[in-house]
Amino acid sequence: MIFIIMRKEILQNLLSLRFILLLLLILSLFASSGFVFVGKYRTQSDDYWKKTNENLSGFRNQAGQLYKLAFYEQDIWIKPKALTFCVGGYEKSLPNCFGTDVFLSAWWVKGRHNFLLHHFGDLDWVFIISLPLSFMALFFTYDSICGERDAGTLRLILSRAIPRYKVLLGKYAGAMITIGMPLFVGLLVSLIIVISSGIVELHTNDWTKILVIVLLSILYLSIFTLLGIFISSRMAYSTNSMVVLLLVWVGLVILIPCLGRAVSDVFYKAPSGAEWTRRYSEMLDQLERQAQAGKFGKNALGFHSDPNHPSVNPPAAARYWNAFSEGVMQQREDGHNQRVAQALAGRRFACLSPTVLYQQASEVIAGTGIHRCISTWEQIKRYKSQLKEYVLSNDAEDPDSLHLLFAFEYAVGNWQAISNKPVDFDTVPKFQEQELALGQSIKLAIWDIGLLALFNLVFFAASWVSFMKYDVR
Amino acid sequence: MICKIAKKEFLLNLMTFKFAVGTILCVVLMIVFMPVLVNDYKQRLKDYNANVAATQAELQKAKVYHTIFMGWRHYIYRPPAILSVFSKDIEHNVGDSVRIGVYEVPELSAGSREVNPYVSILPTLDISLIFKIIISVLALLVACDVISNEREQGTLKLMLSTGVARYQVLLGKLLAGWMTLFIPVTIAFITGLLIWQFSAMIDLTGADWALIGVIYFASLIFISVMYNFGLFASCMTKRSSVSLLLTLFFWMFFIIVVPNLSLHLATFMRPLEPEEATEKRLQEIRERQTKERREAENQIPSRGEIIDIDDGLGRFYVICDQEGIAYRQKLHAVREALFVKHVEQRWNVSHAYVENLFKQKQLANTLSRISPISLYGAVTSALAGTDASSCQDFVIAARGYRQEVIDYIRSKTDNFSLACFFTPFGAVDTNIIKRYNDPTADAEEVQKWKEIKRAQAKSLNLEDFPHFVWKPDVVEAIIRAIPSLSALVFVSVLMFALSFVAFMKYDVR
Numbered sequence: 001m002i003f004i005i006m007r008k009e010i011l012q013n014l015l016s017l018r019f020i021l022l023l024l025l026i027l028s029l030f031a032s033s034g035f036v037f038v039g040k041y042r043t044q045s046d047d048y049w050k051k052t053n054e055n056l057s058g059f060r061n062q063a064g065q066l067y068k069l070a071f072y073e074q075d076i077w078i079k080p081k082a083l084t085f086c087v088g089g090y091e092k093s094l095p096n097c098f099g100t101d102v103f104l105s106a107w108w109v110k111g112r113h114n115f116l117l118h119h120f121g122d123l124d125w126v127f128i129i130s131l132p133l134s135f136m137a138l139f140f141t142y143d144s145i146c147g148e149r150d151a152g153t154l155r156l157i158l159s160r161a162i163p164r165y166k167v168l169l170g171k172y173a174g175a176m177i178t179i180g181m182p183l184f185v186g187l188l189v190s191l192i193i194v195i196s197s198g199i200v201e202l203h204t205n206d207w208t209k210i211l212v213i214v215l216l217s218i219l220y221l222s223i224f225t226l227l228g229i230f231i232s233s234r235m236a237y238s239t240n241s242m243v244v245l246l247l248v249w250v251g252l253v254i255l256i257p258c259l260g261r262a263v264s265d266v267f268y269k270a271p272s273g274a275e276w277t278r279r280y281s282e283m284l285d286q287l288e289r290q291a292q293a294g295k296f297g298k299n300a301l302g303f304h305s306d307p308n309h310p311s312v313n314p315p316a317a318a319r320y321w322n323a324f325s326e327g328v329m330q331q332r333e334d335g336h337n338q339r340v341a342q343a344l345a346g347r348r349f350a351c352l353s354p355t356v357l358y359q360q361a362s363e364v365i366a367g368t369g370i371h372r373c374i375s376t377w378e379q380i381k382r383y384k385s386q387l388k389e390y391v392l393s394n395d396a397e398d399p400d401s402l403h404l405l406f407a408f409e410y411a412v413g414n415w416q417a418i419s420n421k422p423v424d425f426d427t428v429p430k431f432q433e434q435e436l437a438l439g440q441s442i443k444l445a446i447w448d449i450g451l452l453a454l455f456n457l458v459f460f461a462a463s464w465v466s467f468m469k470y471d472v473r
Numbered sequence: 474m475i476c477k478i479a480k481k482e483f484l485l486n487l488m489t490f491k492f493a494v495g496t497i498l499c500v501v502l503m504i505v506f507m508p509v510l511v512n513d514y515k516q517r518l519k520d521y522n523a524n525v526a527a528t529q530a531e532l533q534k535a536k537v538y539h540t541i542f543m544g545w546r547h548y549i550y551r552p553p554a555i556l557s558v559f560s561k562d563i564e565h566n567v568g569d570s571v572r573i574g575v576y577e578v579p580e581l582s583a584g585s586r587e588v589n590p591y592v593s594i595l596p597t598l599d600i601s602l603i604f605k606i607i608i609s610v611l612a613l614l615v616a617c618d619v620i621s622n623e624r625e626q627g628t629l630k631l632m633l634s635t636g637v638a639r640y641q642v643l644l645g646k647l648l649a650g651w652m653t654l655f656i657p658v659t660i661a662f663i664t665g666l667l668i669w670q671f672s673a674m675i676d677l678t679g680a681d682w683a684l685i686g687v688i689y690f691a692s693l694i695f696i697s698v699m700y701n702f703g704l705f706a707s708c709m710t711k712r713s714s715v716s717l718l719l720t721l722f723f724w725m726f727f728i729i730v731v732p733n734l735s736l737h738l739a740t741f742m743r744p745l746e747p748e749e750a751t752e753k754r755l756q757e758i759r760e761r762q763t764k765e766r767r768e769a770e771n772q773i774p775s776r777g778e779i780i781d782i783d784d785g786l787g788r789f790y791v792i793c794d795q796e797g798i799a800y801r802q803k804l805h806a807v808r809e810a811l812f813v814k815h816v817e818q819r820w821n822v823s824h825a826y827v828e829n830l831f832k833q834k835q836l837a838n839t840l841s842r843i844s845p846i847s848l849y850g851a852v853t854s855a856l857a858g859t860d861a862s863s864c865q866d867f868v869i870a871a872r873g874y875r876q877e878v879i880d881y882i883r884s885k886t887d888n889f890s891l892a893c894f895f896t897p898f899g900a901v902d903t904n905i906i907k908r909y910n911d912p913t914a915d916a917e918e919v920q921k922w923k924e925i926k927r928a929q930a931k932s933l934n935l936e937d938f939p940h941f942v943w944k945p946d947v948v949e950a951i952i953r954a955i956p957s958l959s960a961l962v963f964v965s966v967l968m969f970a971l972s973f974v975a976f977m978k979y980d981v982r
Contacts, residue, residue, distance in 0.1 A: 017715060017718060021718070021722050025722070025726070029730070036737050039741060043744070047747060051749065089594075090593055090594045093590055093593035094591065094593065095590055109590050110747070110748045110749060111748060111749070112740075112744065112745045112746070112748075113748070114740070114745060114830045114834065115563075115567060115582075115583035115588070115830070116563055116567070116581075116831065116833075116834040116861045117736050117739070117833070117834055117837055118563055118566070118732075118736075121733060123734070132729060132730070135721075135725055139718065139721075143714075237490075239490075239618075239717070240490045242614075242717065242721075243490060243491040243495075244494065246721070247494060247495075247498055247610075250606050255502070255606075257595055257596055258595070258597065258598035258602060259505075259509070259598060260595050261592060261596060261597055261598055262506070262509045262513060262597075263509070264595065265513050265516075266509055266512045266513050270589055272520050272524070272587075273568065273569075273570060273584075273586040273588075274520075274524045274570055275520075276586065277548075281546065292920055293920075294916070294917075299916065302912070304912070310912050310913050311912030311913075339589040339590075339591050340591050342591065342592060343589070343592045343594055343595070346592065346594075346595045347594060347595060350595060370594050373591070
């Protein structure tokens, strides 16, 4: 019987105007998303390889003298990911370039980013599914119960001794299949455009991730389908049901994420740029005063091209400059952490919305978005230590070196504080972004997935209870 | 007759479920959002006041004009727009401070110093969002069945059979719709303003009230556009469910698809060159300029005895003997003039890049204007002073102020050539400087002497120093809003005209 009800629902939906409108809109959005991605990815990839090769060739040029490797500020760019067509994760507004030498690291938003544009979101799968498609899910369910009551057909069905749960399940399955049709056709269109462009090579791992994202999408759309059935079974008239659903949708999909931003701005705001500049200046001032007071040894601030000149003291200078670079790095680290904390606090609040949960889980699975940025920053710091280790271990083999590595290139070069002998560039560590394995990604996203499932359960239980008590007269 | 129809419709609307839910939701959202937004504004205002005070205090510590000229810690700040609670637009995306010094000409930027890029993962919240979403939906819901529902119920046939002209029916319904929607818009505005007025630290001037009045007026026009849109859909369809579906479909298209797609289209139609290309060009220019400056400096042979004093936090000056002063006077006269010239050359390059950003933004705005929701957004951001042009106004004012500061220093130091530009002292005995310049001298003794000198150095008298005051121009804001506002009025009239034509041909059977 569930099958019959489901088939009736599907046929009824397929022949409706709303289905045709939905199909047209969703297909055009998925196709646009595919074309936008292909154009964007091509440019991003070209830019990425050009900049990465420039960086590598610049780095290679330093290998003639070991100390220069330590001071070369590498620009490490975030590689454009193939799976951004599924979920872009707002990467165009997030830091995409990390600079590092062995002392300091920094991050920037560079490239073709226009900060004047007010980015609503990337035109990717997650955007299409989380906004237009979830909205459309309500269109297929807002009158699923009360509409039938209005028409008198609900009474007719139930008079044939069909248990209510079968009607409910049939309607749910019918709505899900109806929404699933444009979804799968859209996904297919998008995939065909992306793959036929030939610019992306998807590996087994990527396909698995795509599959997980599709499953997440189904889980997400199911929430709105159940929400539609629930509200429909609470209302006597379908127009009232539509009004309530619209407002709930606006609240869940648009207002709660916005409120997350407001909450993070008010309660978790990272110090302003002026505040950071003040802290930075104070730190430098304090260091200089400490140096003048002899904390790092005599003549820590002195400089002369001859390390044996009476005005200089290489070990003291090394202590001063190391304290300087550590202080600066600590400030940058704090700055980065507090900015990230502000954004994540807002997002945690916004997790009251299934849209944010879905977005976050998909980003983690695809390896894009803010978590990728945080992970890259951590990897950059590890790489910095690795490179420092390499320089120090190679320097230890040079008897002419003073074996003092500190962040004052002119002094280190002139005093031969670090070896100026050449090294084999192939042995120099290079940065390679490490991606999380699928299992680890799922582990990270497990809370979000769990909460999405919980939303499903809650709305299913609510629809069940409401429908069981529904007055069909 | 129009009044009778309007009254009947109005009373019917007031008793509907959608009207009750929509109005209550607007008020509740206002009560929830307004305190959060006001708090955000108050926090930013507090930061702004603290920053301005810190800059003033810092200026007072300057002992030579060179410190101010270099602008190491001389920033000016853009005050948060008081009406940003209505629309935030890009106010949070761009930096709110610029450095006033010779090294750079102020330019609009969003560097990692000023802006937190990570928060871009969350959309911004403002009051215009409530109007763009909730009240626009309410307008559509109220309008979408005014004709088709009466046809379904058979009352339209009845009404027209009594000899009422069709235009009277339509005008009556239009009037009723406006009156119905006037209520939630006004209640929401009054609630918001009451909460605002009860918050400390916020003083609204007459100009602010005028702008709020225009925002209110724009909101009413926007609501009438959305209502007329729903009316048109209702006149085009025979069943209210179809008109509901159509209007909501287009609503979603206007609020989600158009703003997003216009951004993507703009980035394709007017691609930007990577920022690094500009940086590379600037680096090349900088290298050429450094070479030119060094050559000019080398023309002036170094003479005399000079000691550098670091007074902390970037305040540097020198102590020199007679010859050192003469040398420095010549050096600064040549070098600083070159600095001023060079930075202008570099600014031409960076400004061209920012202009391209503006052109791309302009294109995106133009494309998105097919959506009345985007038009309304453009009106509110222009009036609130949070759009890109308003932020650019601040930068232009900052540029003028920078020039004022440079001219002031020029006039006080005779084109950077007086000793007060680089030293707070007159000529010091050569032997004393030689003694403390000796690398073998006792470090502690040198430090002690420098401390004494630091204490002796007097701060500059900056009573006549130019002060930066920036206040957004209200008339300019209104002028900026006029094109979008006119477009909204035009769309409203057009939609009504279309509804009129459709209703004249409407089959009431």
